[in-house]
Amino acid sequence: MKNWVEIFKSKESKEAIGEILKAQHKYFEFQLYDFYHIPDYSSFVAALAGDEIHIGIVTSQAIEPLIPLTDRLKPLRRKREELGMDYKDILDKFAITCGAIIVAYVDSNGIKQGRPNKIPLIHDLVFIPDKELIRDMHLINEEGIRYIPIIYNTLPSDERNLFNYFLEVYFRNLMKYFNEEEMYILLRTLHNNLEENYLGDLIDSVNRAFEKALKINKHG
Numbered sequence: 493m494k495n496w497v498e499i500f501k502s503k504e505s506k507e508a509i510g511e512i513l514k515a516q517h518k519y520f521e522f523q524l525y526d527f528y529h530i531p532d533y534s535s536f537v538a539a540l541a542g543d544e545i546h547i548g549i550v551t552s553q554a555i556e557p558l559i560p561l562t563d564r565l566k567p568l569r570r571k572r573e574e575l576g577m578d579y580k581d582i583l584d585k586f587a588i589t590c591g592a593i594i595v596a597y598v599d600s601n602g603i604k605q606g607r608p609n610k611i612p613l614i615h616d617l618v619f620i621p622d623k624e625l626i627r628d629m630h631l632i633n634e635e636g637i638r639y640i641p642i643i644y645n646t647l648p649s650d651e652r653n654l655f656n657y658f659l660e661v662y663f664r665n666l667m668k669y670f671n672e673e674e675m676y677i678l679l680r681t682l683h684n685n686l687e688e689n690y691l692g693d694l695i696d697s698v699n700r701a702f703e704k705a706l707k708i709n710k711h712g
């Protein structure tokens with residue numbers, strides 16, 4: 493396996509998509525630099541946390557004013573491109589923030605699924621992870637998918653009620669990194685992990701979401 497920590501340390505700051513503004517042991521929230529390049533819901537992001545990399549899955553997205561607005565926003569009847577030309581500073585008044593549940597980390601001992609012992613710091617940079625890193629995360633030591641119980645138990649109750657939707661989008665994102673044969677292997681490890689964590693009731697939902705995502709992926 494590559495030395496991913498050193499690889500991320502060697503990345504230029506301009507490669508980052510944002511930086512952490514809030515963190516706790518379960519997840520981190522980060523603000524994006526580019527208003528038009530938001531990481532997809534349920535996609536992977538990676539924070540360079542000192543001598544570690546914390547890998548998260550995006551489970552929330554929000555657009556918020558940077559300062560409290562005293563007046564209600566008025567409709568402008570402009571397309572995105574027109575807004576950029578007619579109101580060049582309008583996007584500077586807002587911030588896009590994303591929340592990511594931490595599902596894996598990389599340190600001097602390698603890559604491991606689960607929560608790290610430390611939390612990232614405020615202003616730590618967030619990147620879109622390399623495809624090979626995500627493959628290593630699932631394939632090294634035959635880890636498979638062991639982190640779905642972490643996501644399920646971390647989501648707020650109202651989001652947990654929509655877990656089937658999360659799973660479908662998650663599998664579609666995961667298929668960007670693995671072929672169909674590999675996906676079925678990963679699915680079996682997920683089944684085993686759900687049983688081990690007394691979440692066997694989720695297996696039917698996982699299977700339905702997987703097959704639906706696979707069908708969509710095949711037909712574009």
